[in-house]
Amino acid sequence: MFLSLLITIKNLIPPPEIALTLGVVLFALSWIRPRRIISLPRAGARTVLLAWVGIAGSLLVVVIATIVSAIAVASYAHPTSGFDGWWRRPVPLFIATVVVAIAALALRRMPLPAPGERAIAPRRPWHSFVSRMLLWISGIAAALLAVTALWQGAIGVSAPKGAQFLGNVPVPTDLPIFMTFNSGYGFVAGTGWPNYLPTLVVLAVAAVVFVVALRTDANRPLFARSWASSVRAERELTARVLTFILLGGLITTLGAVWMHAGSIGQGMIGLTDVRLNEGLDGSDPSAEPVLIGSGYYAIARPMNLIGHFLQAAGVAFLLRLAVDTARALVASRRVAADTSNREATSTGVRR
Numbered sequence: 001m002f003l004s005l006l007i008t009i010k011n012l013i014p015p016p017e018i019a020l021t022l023g024v025v026l027f028a029l030s031w032i033r034p035r036r037i038i039s040l041p042r043a044g045a046r047t048v049l050l051a052w053v054g055i056a057g058s059l060l061v062v063v064i065a066t067i068v069s070a071i072a073v074a075s076y077a078h079p080t081s082g083f084d085g086w087w088r089r090p091v092p093l094f095i096a097t098v099v100v101a102i103a104a105l106a107l108r109r110m111p112l113p114a115p116g117e118r119a120i121a122p123r124r125p126w127h128s129f130v131s132r133m134l135l136w137i138s139g140i141a142a143a144l145l146a147v148t149a150l151w152q153g154a155i156g157v158s159a160p161k162g163a164q165f166l167g168n169v170p171v172p173t174d175l176p177i178f179m180t181f182n183s184g185y186g187f188v189a190g191t192g193w194p195n196y197l198p199t200l201v202v203l204a205v206a207a208v209v210f211v212v213a214l215r216t217d218a219n220r221p222l223f224a225r226s227w228a229s230s231v232r233a234e235r236e237l238t239a240r241v242l243t244f245i246l247l248g249g250l251i252t253t254l255g256a257v258w259m260h261a262g263s264i265g266q267g268m269i270g271l272t273d274v275r276l277n278e279g280l281d282g283s284d285p286s287a288e289p290v291l292i293g294s295g296y297y298a299i300a301r302p303m304n305l306i307g308h309f310l311q312a313a314g315v316a317f318l319l320r321l322a323v324d325t326a327r328a329l330v331a332s333r334r335v336a337a338d339t340s341n342r343e344a345t346s347t348g349v350r351r
Helices: 002-012 019-032 045-077 091-108 132-154 193-218 228-264 297-347
Strands: 178-181 186-189 268-272 289-293
Touching (some): 045 091, 091 228, 132 228, 193 228
16 A cells, blocks of 8 residues: 555656756755845845846746756657757756846846946956856856767767667768767767757857846946945845856756766667687577677766756756745845834934
8 A cells, every 4th residue: 555655656756857856856955054045135126126037037947947858758759850959958058048138138228327427437357246156166067068068069970871770769860960889880869069069059158148247237337426335235146146047057957968968878788798619609598798888888877867966956056046036035125114114213203
């Protein structure tokens, strides 16, 4: 009875390849540290914008990542072209980039001080208000994604006519989407530039949008009567939210890419050890099979498992960002209300 209940529960749980499955688990574990990972300015149009970006933007990336990963799982049993996932793997990073771009455009449309009311401010580099730790983490994740995409794209070759295919047999094509197996014994689909060029393009676009968005906000004109500390605080918070959104999409995409590369690299075949000098052939029970794996079989399994974790970690991080942004919005409104009440009390008529 209990075993059948466990089996029923297991069948109801979506497979771990779907981004939200393990993401919810990691999201629940993240509450071991309940402190918010984000804060918001006390009030104003920027606060409202950052709240929308942190909540709606994060959830949008999570929903899209979950949908495309579910499509990938559902497509396993269907005929494959060998490059079906060219758009699915980079789409979380693409959506995160779109969110950052929309936020940057919204920031540009906010009212600016009149020329006579502007403070003189030096030209700042784009990374002036970003945490160095966040930049290092984002840079490492981007570098790993770029190196993986370049490597997987470079090993892609075209399969000759009559070639033997391993794994999912793709529709016949001359595109360089195959990885050679055991020096041409067989071919595995899933590599080459048709699979990974879009990922590199999205990564490059994300880097450009990120730099332009932060540089534009860092050099936004200041009001002459504004406090430098308050301006710096709100721009640091803005840079933090935008970096978090892009980092979540980047980690989720890196996880999807590593899952795919690790999955196709785990292929293995068994060849019967033929020892003619002993009079043995392949039908002899004593002939031991020789197992042959792909060129990177030794790292394929760990790569696939780490990919599962990274995809789930990206989704969990974005879920936590959405919840903590909502918590920060409530806290900022409470502080603004308390400040307003104190001001009203101090300026009211004394009896």
